Amino acid sequence: MAAIELTEETREQAERIGSADIVVGIAGPVAADELRARAEAVFGLLGPSFTSLHIVFAWPTPGGETPVTSLSADQPTALTFFPFSFPVQATGELWAGVSAQQRAVLGLAAQLNARACIVLGPDLAALHPHPLQLFAYAVLERQCGLVMPLYSIGKYDGLANNGILSPLSRALYGKRIRCPLAFDFAASGAMCVRLARLEPHQNNHGGDSLLWPVTVTATQSPQSTVGQVHLDVRHQVTSGSMDLSAVLAQVVGSLFQEMESCAAHWQRVRGSQPAPVWGAAPGHAPDGEPPDTRPMLESFLLGFRNLDEVWRLVLPPNTLLELRRLTKLAPEEFRMADELWASIVCDFALAWRLRTLSRTHVLGALTPLYLGWVASWIREASNLSHAEAEQRLEQLARAWEEKKPYLLSRWRWPDRFNP
Template structure:
C-alpha cells in the first residue's frame, strides 16, 4: 500500500462493509457501476459504515478520477434515499498494468485494516443495485464466509463453468458451487485474513487466478459457503475470449489446488450443504447470435497452444484425432 492510500484509509476509520472494484481502463462503464453501488448501499445499508475501494491497474483513461469524483448526492437524487453515514470512495493504483492478484490483495488488505465484516467485490463492467444486498447480507447477518453468484444464463453461455469447473469442484471438494470463478463475490473478515496469509500470491497462478484460488481455499478450509442468485449478467461489449488465458486462470488454478489440498479432498465424504439465496438458476433458450468463425478460431488456437498439456493427459490416438479436427478446416 502507498502512504497516500494508507492515509486515506486511516481517515475513513473502521467500517462494516467494504465494496471493492478492480479496474483497468473502464471509464466507459465505471460511472454507472459506482452509481448502482451507491444506490444499493442507500437502499439496503443506510445505517452501516461503508467504503468503496477502487484498486486500479494503471488506467490511462481517467477511470480513477471518475471513481473518486462520484457523488453520493447523484444516487440520492435518483433513488430519493439517504444514508446516515458518510460514504467514502477511494481509488488507489496498485501497479502500472492489470494484475488480478494484486488488485484482490489490495482490496482484502484494506478490508482487514478497516476491520470490515464483509468485503464485496464486483465487476467494473456492470452491476445492479440489488446485487450489493444479495452478496453482503449472507455474511453480514448470517455468518457465512464466502458468497458466490448464480446467474441466469443462456445454454450457450458459461460452457467452461458448467461443463468442467462446476462438476469437477463438486466431485473433488464436495461443494456444489455453480460459479467457483466469478467476478462478483463476497468474503468474510475471517476468510479474508486467512487468504491474505497464503503463499499463493507469490506464484503465477495466484496472480492471474486469485478468484478461483479463493474458492478452493474456502472449500479446502471448510469455511461456510453459500450462493446468491443475481439474475442476468449483462454481456461486456468489446471483450475478446482468450481460451488459453481463461483455462490458465481457472482450470490451471483448480488443478494446482488438487496437489496442495490432497489431504483434504481425498478424505472428504459426500456433499457439503451450499444454501442458495434467491430464485433458482435458469438456463434460457432465447435465440442468440453465434459467431461460428470466432468459435472455430478459438478452437484451433486452443488446440495449438494447449497441445503440450493435451499430450500429457490424452492418449496418442485421441490427441491425433483432436489435432486432425483442428487442422481440417471450418466445416
C-alpha cells in the same frame, strides 16, 4: 500482516477512515464519476437496514493518480468513497488482473476491519441494490464465510465453468458451487483476512495465480459456510487479444496449480455438500437457435489427427480408443460421455502435475478436446429446457465425483496405476 501489499498512501487513507461495516470493492479500474453517481443512487435504494452501517465504496485508481478520500457531508459515517492506489501492475491477461484487484480489495477490507466485503466486477453489472442486499444478508444475517453468485446465464454460456471449473472444484473440495471463479462475491471479515493473507502461487509465466475463494475457504476454514445467491446479472466477458486456448490455459492451469498445492486436503474429501442458496431464481431469456457446432467438431478432429503424439503422452490407451471411436461418428451422432470427459481432464491434471511434458503444452493440447465436449454439450442441450439443462449439469457433476477415486489412485501412484 497481509500478503497483499497496499501502498503506504492507501494505508494512511485507511487509517484515517478507521473501520467500516461493509466494504464494496470494484475489482478493476472504473470511471470515478460514473461510479460515484451509481453508488449514491444504489445506496439510496438499499433500505433502512443499511442506513446505520458504514459502507466504504473502494476502487483501484490507475497508476500515478493520487487517491482521494471523500466523505459524504450529510452522512459522514454512512458512505465513504475510497479510490485507492494499488502497486501491482495488471498483466494484461483476462483473469490475472481481476484476481489481483480482488486480492487488493480484500486486503483493504481486512485493513479496515470490515464485517463484510462485497467484491464486484469492473463492468459494474452487479452494482444494483438487490445483489448488494443479498450478499450483505448472506454474510451479516446468515453468518456465511463466503457467498458466491448464481448467475442467470443461458444454456450456451459459461461453458468452461460448467464443463471444467465447477465440476472439478466440486469433486475436489466437496462444495456444490456453480461459479468457483466469479467476478462478484462476498466474504466475511474473518474470511477477508484469510484471503488477503494468502500468498498467491506463481503461475507458469511467473505471474500470480488466480484467486479461488472457494478453495481457500474449503482448505483453510472448512467450518465456514459457503453460500450462493441468485443474481440476475450477465457479465460481458471479453478476452481482448487472447484466444480461447490462452484463456483456457490460464484458468485451467491455475485450477491445476491449486489442486497441486491443496492435494493433502482434497484427497481426504469424499462426496459433496449442497450450499445454501438465497434469492429467487430469475427467469431465463430464450436461447434461440443452438449455435453451429461444425467449427468445434472440426477443431476436435484436427486435434485428433495432429496431436496424437502429445495426447499419447497424457491419455491412457482406452481413452484414446474412445476418442478414436468419436471421430468416426457422424456429426449429428457426436456425443462425448460424461465419464470420458471427466477422465480426460483428470489425466491432463496428472500430466500437468507429473510434468509428463511441458505444462504449456499440456494446457494447449486440451483446447481441441474441450471444443469436442462443447460441441457435444450444445447438441445435447439444444433439446433441453433450462431446468432440464440444469439437471443435466448436475448429472455431469456427479460423474466427475464418481471419477474421483480414479484421480486419487493415479495421483498417489502414477506409475503403478495406469489403465
